[in-house]
Amino acid sequence: MVEPTKVLLSEAEMPKDWYNVRSDLPFSMPPMLHPGKGAPVEEDDLVPIFPRALVEQELTLERWVAIPEEIREIYALWRPTPLVRAQRLEKALGTPARIYYKWEGVSPPGSHKANTSVAQAFYNKLEGVKRLATETGAGQWGSALAFACQLFDLACKVYMVRVSYDQKPYRRILMETWGATCVPSPSRETEAGRKVLEADPETSGSLGIAISEAVEEAVKREDTKYSLGSVLNHVMLHQTVIGLEAKAQLASIGAYPDVLIGCVGGGSNFAGLFLPFIPDKLNGAAPELRVVCTEPAACPTLTRGPYAYDFGDTACTTPLLKMFTLGHAFVPPPLHAGGLRYHGMAPIICALLDQGLIEARAYSQLPVFAAGLQFARTEGTVPAPEPMHAIRAVIDEALRCREAGKAETIVFSLSGHGHFDLSAYAAYLSGSLEEPAQEEDAVRQALACLPMVP
Amino acid sequence: MVEPTKVLLSEAEMPKDWYNVRSDLPFSMPPMLHPGKGAPVEEDDLVPIFPRALVEQELTLERWVAIPEEIREIYALWRPTPLVRAQRLEKALGTPARIYYKWEGVSPPGSHKANTSVAQAFYNKLEGVKRLATETGAGQWGSALAFACQLFDLACKVYMVRVSYDQKPYRRILMETWGATCVPSPSRETEAGRKVLEADPETSGSLGIAISEAVEEAVKREDTKYSLGSVLNHVMLHQTVIGLEAKAQLASIGAYPDVLIGCVGGGSNFAGLFLPFIPDKLNGAAPELRVVCTEPAACPTLTRGPYAYDFGDTACTTPLLKMFTLGHAFVPPPLHAGGLRYHGMAPIICALLDQGLIEARAYSQLPVFAAGLQFARTEGTVPAPEPMHAIRAVIDEALRCREAGKAETIVFSLSGHGHFDLSAYAAYLSGSLEEPAQEEDAVRQALACLPMVP
Numbered sequence: 001m002v003e004p005t006k007v008l009l010s011e012a013e014m015p016k017d018w019y020n021v022r023s024d025l026p027f028s029m030p031p032m033l034h035p036g037k038g039a040p041v042e043e044d045d046l047v048p049i050f051p052r053a054l055v056e057q058e059l060t061l062e063r064w065v066a067i068p069e070e071i072r073e074i075y076a077l078w079r080p081t082p083l084v085r086a087q088r089l090e091k092a093l094g095t096p097a098r099i100y101y102k103w104e105g106v107s108p109p110g111s112h113k114a115n116t117s118v119a120q121a122f123y124n125k126l127e128g129v130k131r132l133a134t135e136t137g138a139g140q141w142g143s144a145l146a147f148a149c150q151l152f153d154l155a156c157k158v159y160m161v162r163v164s165y166d167q168k169p170y171r172r173i174l175m176e177t178w179g180a181t182c183v184p185s186p187s188r189e190t191e192a193g194r195k196v197l198e199a200d201p202e203t204s205g206s207l208g209i210a211i212s213e214a215v216e217e218a219v220k221r222e223d224t225k226y227s228l229g230s231v232l233n234h235v236m237l238h239q240t241v242i243g244l245e246a247k248a249q250l251a252s253i254g255a256y257p258d259v260l261i262g263c264v265g266g267g268s269n270f271a272g273l274f275l276p277f278i279p280d281k282l283n284g285a286a287p288e289l290r291v292v293c294t295e296p297a298a299c300p301t302l303t304r305g306p307y308a309y310d311f312g313d314t315a316c317t318t319p320l321l322k323m324f325t326l327g328h329a330f331v332p333p334p335l336h337a338g339g340l341r342y343h344g345m346a347p348i349i350c351a352l353l354d355q356g357l358i359e360a361r362a363y364s365q366l367p368v369f370a371a372g373l374q375f376a377r378t379e380g381t382v383p384a385p386e387p388m389h390a391i392r393a394v395i396d397e398a399l400r401c402r403e404a405g406k407a408e409t410i411v412f413s414l415s416g417h418g419h420f421d422l423s424a425y426a427a428y429l430s431g432s433l434e435e436p437a438q439e440e441d442a443v444r445q446a447l448a449c450l451p452m453v454p
Numbered sequence: 455m456v457e458p459t460k461v462l463l464s465e466a467e468m469p470k471d472w473y474n475v476r477s478d479l480p481f482s483m484p485p486m487l488h489p490g491k492g493a494p495v496e497e498d499d500l501v502p503i504f505p506r507a508l509v510e511q512e513l514t515l516e517r518w519v520a521i522p523e524e525i526r527e528i529y530a531l532w533r534p535t536p537l538v539r540a541q542r543l544e545k546a547l548g549t550p551a552r553i554y555y556k557w558e559g560v561s562p563p564g565s566h567k568a569n570t571s572v573a574q575a576f577y578n579k580l581e582g583v584k585r586l587a588t589e590t591g592a593g594q595w596g597s598a599l600a601f602a603c604q605l606f607d608l609a610c611k612v613y614m615v616r617v618s619y620d621q622k623p624y625r626r627i628l629m630e631t632w633g634a635t636c637v638p639s640p641s642r643e644t645e646a647g648r649k650v651l652e653a654d655p656e657t658s659g660s661l662g663i664a665i666s667e668a669v670e671e672a673v674k675r676e677d678t679k680y681s682l683g684s685v686l687n688h689v690m691l692h693q694t695v696i697g698l699e700a701k702a703q704l705a706s707i708g709a710y711p712d713v714l715i716g717c718v719g720g721g722s723n724f725a726g727l728f729l730p731f732i733p734d735k736l737n738g739a740a741p742e743l744r745v746v747c748t749e750p751a752a753c754p755t756l757t758r759g760p761y762a763y764d765f766g767d768t769a770c771t772t773p774l775l776k777m778f779t780l781g782h783a784f785v786p787p788p789l790h791a792g793g794l795r796y797h798g799m800a801p802i803i804c805a806l807l808d809q810g811l812i813e814a815r816a817y818s819q820l821p822v823f824a825a826g827l828q829f830a831r832t833e834g835t836v837p838a839p840e841p842m843h844a845i846r847a848v849i850d851e852a853l854r855c856r857e858a859g860k861a862e863t864i865v866f867s868l869s870g871h872g873h874f875d876l877s878a879y880a881a882y883l884s885g886s887l888e889e890p891a892q893e894e895d896a897v898r899q900a901l902a903c904l905p906m907v908p
Contacts, residue, residue, distance in 0.1 A: 004465040005530035011458040076459035077538070077834055084531070088605070106560060108834035110873075150831050151542070170624070173876040176883055177830055376631055377604050380531055380562035419564075419873040422627040429630055 005087065007100075007249040009080035016067055019240040021275040021348065022233065023063035024282060029351050030322035032058075033309060041319050049218050049226040053123040057234035065237060067119075074118045074151060078107045079241065083249040083411075088378040090398070097401035098255070099394060101414040102246045102273055103381070109174070111384070111416030112269040113144030113229055116238035120227050121148035131155040131224040133217040135185065135210030137265065138164050138338030138386065139171030140416050141229030146180035156180035157224070159187060159213045162205035164338035170420045185210035192216050192315040206331045207265075207342045212315035219317075230266025231312060231321070231346045239272025246411065247276055255409055257289060259397055262413035263389040264293045264302065264360075265339045267346035269415035270390075274358070275348070281357060291358035292397075293349065294389040296368070298436045299332040300443060301325065301345045302353055302360035310344055323350040330446040333436030335365060336424035337385040343446075363392045364435050369428040371395050372418070384416040385424055459541065461554075461703040463534035468526060469698040471518035472691045475729040475802065478517065478736060483805050484776035486512075487763060495773050503672050503680040507577040511688035519691060521573075528572045528605060532561045533695065537703040537865075542832040544852070551855035552709070553848060555868040556700045556727055557835070563628070565838070565870030566723040567598030567683055570692035574681050575602035585609040585678040587671040589639065589664030591719065592618050592792030592840065593625025594870050595683030600634035610634035611678070613641060613667045616659035618792035624874045639664035646670050646769040660785045661720075661796045666769035673771075684720025685766060685775070685800045693726025700865065701730055709863055711743060713851055716867035717843040718747045718756065718814075719793045721800035723869035724844075728812070729802070735811060745812035746851075747803065748843040750822070752890045753786040754897060755779065755799045756807055756814035764798060777804040784900040787890030789819060790878035791839040797900075817846045818889050823882040825849050826872070838870040839878055 022029055031040035046055040057065060067075075086099040104112035124132060132154055136142030142158035149156035158180055165172065165184040175182045185205050186193035192212035196203060203209075211228070218226035228235060250256055260277060262270025270293060280286035295302055302324050310325040312318035325344045326332075332341040352358045372388030374395065375381070383391060390412045401408050418425065427433040476483055485494035500509040511519060521529075540553040558566035578586060586608055590596030596612035603610035612634055619626065619638040629636045639659050640647035646666035650657060657663075665682070672680035682689060704710055714731060716724025724747060734740035749756055756778050764779040766772035779798045780786075786795040806812045826842030828849065829835070837845060844866045855862050872879065881887040 005527070006465065008462060008464065010462065011460065073459070108836065147834055151834065170873070170876040173880045173883075174836065177827065177836060177876070177879050179831065373631065377633065380601055380605065382562065382628065382631060419624070422624040422631070425631050426627045429627075 003085065003253060006082040006084050007253055008082055009245060009248060011076050011080070013248060014072060014075060014080050015241050015244040017064035018067060018237045019244060019276050020060060020063055020065060020237055021278050023061050024279050026282060027355060029347060033320040035311065035316065035319055049215060051123045051127040051129060051225060053126065054120060054234050057237055058232055068122065071119050071122050075241070080245045081106055083246055086379050089375060092374070092378045093395060093398045093402065095398040095402040096405065096407040097398045098407065098409045099398060100409070100411045102242055102411065104242065104269065104413065104415050105381070105417035109140065109143040109147045110419065111140040111144065112239060112242060112272060113141045114147060115241055115272065116229065116235045116268065117144035117148035118151070119238045121145070121152040121154055124225055125152040125154060129154065129225045131157070131221070132227045133157045133214040133224050134227045134229065135159045135207060135214045136229070137161050137207050137341055138384070139168050139420060140339055140384070142180070142182060143171060143174045145227055145229065146175040146178040149180060150178040157217065158182040159185035159210040161185055161207060161210050161338060161341065162203070163334040167336065167423055168420050174420070185213050187213060189213070190216045196314070203331065204334045206314065208314035208328050211313035212317055215313060215317050230268040231344065233348060235268050236271045236275065236346055236348050239268045240275050242269070242272035242413065243274060243276035246273060250411070256286065257411040258408035259290045259292060259410045260412070261292045261294065261390050261393045261397065261410065263340060263386045263415065264295050264345060264349060265342050265386065267349040269413050271346055271349055273413040278352070278357065292393055293353070293358060293360040294393045295360065295362050296335055296337055296340050296389065297362040297364040298335050299326065299341050300362040301343065303362045304443060304447065307350060307354050312344060321347050323347050324353065326443065326446045333442055335436060336421060337389065339386045340389065361393065363389055365433065366435060368392045369433060373428065381414070382418045383414060384418040385421050387413065387415045457539065457707060460536040460538050461707055462536055463699060463702060465530050465534070467702060468529060468534050469521065469695050471520050473694040473698060473730050474514060474517055474519060474691055475732050476687065477515050478733050480736060481809060483801060487774040489765065489770065489773055503669060505577045505581040505583060505679060507580065508574060508688050511691055512686055522576065525573050525576050529695070534699045535560055537700055540833050543829060546828070546832045547849060547852045547856065549852040549856040550859060550861040551852045552861065552863045553852060554863070554865045556696055556865065557868050558696065558723065559835070559868060559871035563594065563597040563601045564873065565594040565598065566693060566696060566726060567595045568601060569695055569726065570683065570689045570722065571598035571602035572605070573692045575599070575606045575608055578679055579606040579608060583608065583679045585611070586681045587611045587668040587678050588681045588683065589613045589661060589668045590683070591615050591661050591795055592838070593622050593874060594793055594838070596634070596636060597625060597628045599681055599683065600629040600632040603634060604632040611671065612636040613639035613664040615639055615661060615664050615792060615795065616657070617788040621790065621877055622874050628874070639667050641667060643667070644670045650768070657785065658788045660768065662768035662782050665767035666771055669767060669771050684722040685798065687802060689722050690725040690729065690800055690802050693722045694729050696723070696726035696867065697728060697730035700727060704865070710740065711865040712862035713744045713746060713864045714866070715746045715748065715844045715847045715851065715864065717794060717840045717869065718749050718799060718803060719796050719840060721803040723867050725800055725803055727867040732806070732811065746847055747812060747814040748847045749814065749816050750789055750791055750794050750843065751816040751818040752789050753780065753795050754816040755797065757816040758897060758901065761804060761808050766798060775801050777801050778807065780897065780900045787896055789890060790875060791843065793840040794843065815847065817843055819887065820889060822846045823887060827882065835868070836872045837868060838872040839875050841867065841869045
């Protein structure tokens, strides 16, 4: 064992600042627009739903934002996370490529989401907030916020997209174990939810609908603020601990990636990994570095959506974001990768894609699960359905390296474990997992209505 | 953060040998007896069911057994495991005690069991075995063996105790994800299973019954050997990587335990932690070190069973082991800590208890879950029901330290995560979890029949 299987950092080497890529971009990000006024939002527009510290982080152009000691102490429960060499997968593929994964599943809630949930709970607590409301798809974010709220003694209410609520019952129990309340969305508890249920009582729900419910609750209740697990700038900021650690870990073994790969729903896990590498592409240090976003063919935001201003939620209550979008009314077909069922995408990722700095590709469900199972059976670790999309691309890139005889370095984000997604594995193993039937129709229909907002 | 939250070792510091405590004992362990002849078993008696390398490890008195490189490479996927300071729990308890846990839940199957499953699969593969049969209680061992068999390309058949098979459906899927076959025990696939089902078609099953089924299959099928996840000397041997690492980790921060705590079913996770500390008790380096075994009141092997020769399984097919036992016919009441539902105990642990070198205590289910929930809500990590027994004792000891104003160092084995045990959490949170009703009757009845073998 000359090169270790796991590249570790000590707690003392954990990043002391989050990295803000916006300070280094050679172009201006299109601003968030106020949904009523149509003008760029200002701090005061956002403070009704977010604590001021997070609003400042949302808008800041400072390069580094210090991570408070209280947050670093909690990060230390599982961070720095390992960077693992997937040698058994390499061998199975017969590839000369070197494959590494940044393993975020070691956090108590089981994914990268804890990197921002802890930060968000901390700043809310600091500003006297008593209660947070949020949405969750597959449940990774809801669990992460429940975990963080428990540690900071905040109440927590989670609207969980119905299809995932039904598919992943253990996720609800996990949230309750950490003291949170979890209801399926759409629910009868909000106007937004009731409206959707009246139109379609059998709806599988969507992240867009669940966001509307949580935002409505935060606006209506004095004691409650809203918390978002992806998409926004401050969430991407918190996740950069992933990439900052990965860069240091790779440097410690004298390596640098040729390709970075991740899955994107709202975009936070992969942005967390790749954003700290973007300056190297811009300043000429690594102009050839490729950054590959993967998404489901059933929700092909980056690969088929137009780049336009759209709402973040179904009920049109959020600010307008410039993003690749399938339209805020799009309800993706039921998919096991519930965390990727979102009509839009982080504006930072969209701007980088629009500028040609990163690439995107879409995969359908069955080849994605085949890749996930191959990973579980070679590396042992059982991935969640979301990062299986990344694994699909990793395997494809590694096979390309085999054909080309190239020993490239491939680094990907393994954002979470699949312990609560085993019903999906059971469906795949029994042969009953199918591609969502309505996929093409649904996407075509959604695209026909776009742009929702010019 | 002067002292880190997690004490880590590098892969280079991973133990290169397993430690055999039997080489250092000032007394002879009572030998395993042949079930037919009644004489001490010899190597050739065991080779029909185990590969010769494991039989040698079962009987050896060598102090150190080298860990083959192939096993260390797989261990490196998750080892060395972290030693974590439970500062948030300490604070919640207001105790001056320093609490550390050795966190074995980071292995792909989620517990310490992988330490021996990988070793067992390796030696079987080396000797040309094609297929392994085993039993599992809560599923931790079955998953660990499925994982190891997948890595060494062996077929794997798991008899899972029926009550756990019904309570923990995700465990079966996990085993299938790694290519194993899992059936509920008692099953109709073996004579032993059919016999039990005829007598009691509604039986919840037991580890003793499931062992009989797996052993029967290994004896009857030419291509199949048997694999045991606890109790035997070679299993305890493999688990000593836990304690060897923990000793090095504690030494690296200048600490030494006053109390070691763990849960015991067959005894392997806790033996793995404490055996490497036993020489310090014997040679005068740490005569005051306390070693506390915890077990369920519903299956009080160490605290209420007599010390006698008994069979390891219900059908009386295994060698006779000198152990504290509730009798091989004992069927423990359904308990969520399925891994602790065993009538006997590792002979090494029993001999140490008999000699007064270690202590034991029993806890009932509700206070155990209260402790587990307190841990999940302070430290974040969700423990399996088995190590909740250890946590109960840790909290009690920490409260004793508070009363006495003593800053003792408490180290415990957190043997696995509870991700597949969330139905038990749901039952506890909803108030529907109860103490097993038949507990006292069942134990009394079992004890009345003892000793099964004089």
